[in-house]
Amino acid sequence: MDEQQHNSASEQAVSERDPDLRALKYVMLDDNLICPICRCALVDPCYTKCGHTFCTLCLFKALSQTPKCPVDRSSLSDADVLPPPKILSNMVNELLVHCSNEDKGCKRTCQRSLLRHHLLESCEYTPVPCPSATCDQFVERRYIDSEKPARCLHELIACRACDVKIPEIEIATHELVCSQRTLKCPDCAVVFTMADIVSHTSECAMARVPCNANNIGCKWVGIRAKLKNHESECTFIALAPVIEKQEDRIARLELENKSLRIQPSLTTTSGMVDSDAFHIFTEHERFRSELEKVSEQLGELEIRHGVLIMNQNVRLKEEVQSMRNAMHGIRHQMHFLLMEHRNWALQNLNSSMITSAAASLSSQTASSSNNAQFSGETSSIGRGTRRENESFRQDVRL
Amino acid sequence: MSLPKRIIKETERLVSDPVPGINAVPHEENLRYFDVTVDGPSQSPYEGGVFKLELFLPEEYPMVAPKVRFLTKIYHPNIDKLGRICLDVLKTNWSPALQIRTILLSVQALLGAPNPDDPLANDVAQRWKEDERAAIATAKEWTQTYAKPEPEAET
Ligand SMILES: [Zn+2]
Ligand SMILES: [Zn+2]
Ligand SMILES: [Zn+2]
Numbered sequence: 221m222d223e224q225q226h227n228s229a230s231e232q233a234v235s236e237r238d239p240d241l242r243a244l245k246y247v248m249l250d251d252n253l254i255c256p257i258c259r260c261a262l263v264d265p266c267y268t269k270c271g272h273t274f275c276t277l278c279l280f281k282a283l284s285q286t287p288k289c290p291v292d293r294s295s296l297s298d299a300d301v302l303p304p305p306k307i308l309s310n311m312v313n314e315l316l317v318h319c320s321n322e323d324k325g326c327k328r329t330c331q332r333s334l335l336r337h338h339l340l341e342s343c344e345y346t347p348v349p350c351p352s353a354t355c356d357q358f359v360e361r362r363y364i365d366s367e368k369p370a371r372c373l374h375e376l377i378a379c380r381a382c383d384v385k386i387p388e389i390e391i392a393t394h395e396l397v398c399s400q401r402t403l404k405c406p407d408c409a410v411v412f413t414m415a416d417i418v419s420h421t422s423e424c425a426m427a428r429v430p431c432n433a434n435n436i437g438c439k440w441v442g443i444r445a446k447l448k449n450h451e452s453e454c455t456f457i458a459l460a461p462v463i464e465k466q467e468d469r470i471a472r473l474e475l476e477n478k479s480l481r482i483q484p485s486l487t488t489t490s491g492m493v494d495s496d497a498f499h500i501f502t503e504h505e506r507f508r509s510e511l512e513k514v515s516e517q518l519g520e521l522e523i524r525h526g527v528l529i530m531n532q533n534v535r536l537k538e539e540v541q542s543m544r545n546a547m548h549g550i551r552h553q554m555h556f557l558l559m560e561h562r563n564w565a566l567q568n569l570n571s572s573m574i575t576s577a578a579a580s581l582s583s584q585t586a587s588s589s590n591n592a593q594f595s596g597e598t599s600s601i602g603r604g605t606r607r608e609n610e611s612f613r614q615d616v617r618l
Numbered sequence: 619m620s621l622p623k624r625i626i627k628e629t630e631r632l633v634s635d636p637v638p639g640i641n642a643v644p645h646e647e648n649l650r651y652f653d654v655t656v657d658g659p660s661q662s663p664y665e666g667g668v669f670k671l672e673l674f675l676p677e678e679y680p681m682v683a684p685k686v687r688f689l690t691k692i693y694h695p696n697i698d699k700l701g702r703i704c705l706d707v708l709k710t711n712w713s714p715a716l717q718i719r720t721i722l723l724s725v726q727a728l729l730g731a732p733n734p735d736d737p738l739a740n741d742v743a744q745r746w747k748e749d750e751r752a753a754i755a756t757a758k759e760w761t762q763t764y765a766k767p768e769p770e771a772e773t
């Protein structure tokens with residue numbers, strides 16, 4: 221167990237010296253800086269004669285399998301791989317990354333090229349050798365106090381609550397989560413273990429709670445043990461359903477009131493209450509309030525729609541960019557295939573012309589059958605091209 | 619052996635942004651092994667069918683292509699009895715810039731465009747060339763029998 225811990229600590233120490241740049245969390249990452257092979261931010265980028273960018277390691281691995289550009293499949297030898305433009309190296313080296321000890325608690329972000337230095341020299345969470353000369357284990361840098369005399373931080377100490385023996389540097393974290401650790405309830409002063417305290421606080425009889433009707437005006441606050449007693453005689457609780465109904469009614473009446481308020485102006489001008497007119501006015505008012513509701517909903521819908529469109533727009537823009545890149549690849553591919561095809565066709569034409577010239581004396585049917593065969597083969601090439609295009613079109617959709 | 623970042627990213631994207639008509643879920647105990655279903659493309663003899671496939675990412679992926687095989691029985695000139703697929707991007711035309719989603723899209727496209735001139739299942743391809751209408755009818759029949767969506771799926 222100890223042996224294992226020790227091993228993982230020294231393995232970790234190795235990873236500080238040579239952090240895995242592909243496993244890092246980037247603060248922000250431009251799609252153009254992603255390697256098409258490992259799909260991570262470019263590491264030690266290179267540049268091909270066909271204009272594509274890869275991690276040097278990724279590309280050479282791919283070329284050792286097939287000597288073609290992984291993106292456009294134009295043929296590529298090791299000599300066609302060039303060092304990247306300076307600006308590209310700078311861009312990837314200056315990408316902001318989160319410290320790889322983030323999960324242990326380091327909040328630091330820095331340029332990628334400076335991460336190694338941070339891990340080796342200053343990260344508080346990097347394991348470093350235990351200060352004791354006789355101990356060969358590691359501790360996180362933050363535990364080391366250069367003011368104090370060097371001593372081992374791995375001596376086992378028993379947890380005061382559960383009695384399990386734990387290395388000194390881990391005891392503080394353990395005590396925070398130890399399920400046997402005890403806490404006194406601030407309300408009833410009874411002592412509970414960590415495991416039980418949560419359920420207790422939601423039912424502690426001595427905790428102070430408000431009356432359930434506090435939203436409609438009850439000012440009562442008391443210990444939970446007396447809550448039932450209070451609620452049995454609380455007028456607010458008894459009134460709650462009635463008040464709710466009343467509120468509903470008030471809202472309805474207010475609306476009606478509004479429509480009625482227009483009524484007097486009608487009576488003053490005409491001198492009498494026309495029941496038809498009254499009817500029209502209430503209808504009108506009803507429509508108006510409904511219209512208000514609808515336009516409110518419409519506004520909400522519009523906002524939601526706007527956000528939707530914006531989201532889609534961003535995506536589409538990204539897609540267009542990747543399509544553009546893919547199109548570029550296809551153009552190369554097409555060009556290559558066309559050239560191939562033309563060369564091949566020319567060759568065939570030449571040879572068939574020679575054959576037909578030689579055979580022209582014997583018969584004409586021979587040359588025509590030759591031509592038929594030729595056109596058959598071209599169409600099969602055409603099909604091949606089409607299929608290749610198909611597979612590239614699939615790429616484009618991604 | 620930890621899983622390469624690329625596989626993790628591809629899996630995340632397959633889940634968060636799935637390809638319509640294609641579903642790929644990794645096994646919990648082996649994240650390089652995927653259970654895949656592909657819907658038969660519309661206007662093809664496979665329309666209405668849901669086809670199960672298995673996809674495995676070899677140790678050398680993405681330097682070598684994923685291994686993909688149909689588990690559902692299918693009548694197709696480029697897919698043999700064992701479910702093996704004749705598709706250039708899975709073999710000679712593989713490129714490490716391709717991805718799981720690209721490959722599955724190509725497989726779906728192959729269902730939409732059978733190619734009897736580049737066959738794997740020779741007898742099927744033969745029949746496809748001799749009597750395309752009958753072959754398509756058989757393909758439809760098999761789709762109905764073996765690729766019904768939901769419960770009685772074929773393994
Ligand atoms: Zn790469
Ligand atoms: Zn290229
Ligand atoms: Zn740090």
Ligand SMILES: [Zn+2]
Nearest residue numbers: 350355372374
């Ligand atoms: Zn120590």
Ligand SMILES: [Zn+2]
Nearest residue numbers: 379381382398
């Ligand atoms: Zn404890």
Ligand SMILES: [Zn+2]
Nearest residue numbers: 405407408424
């Ligand atoms: Zn209590």
Ligand SMILES: [Zn+2]
Nearest residue numbers: 431438440454
């Ligand atoms: Zn009350």
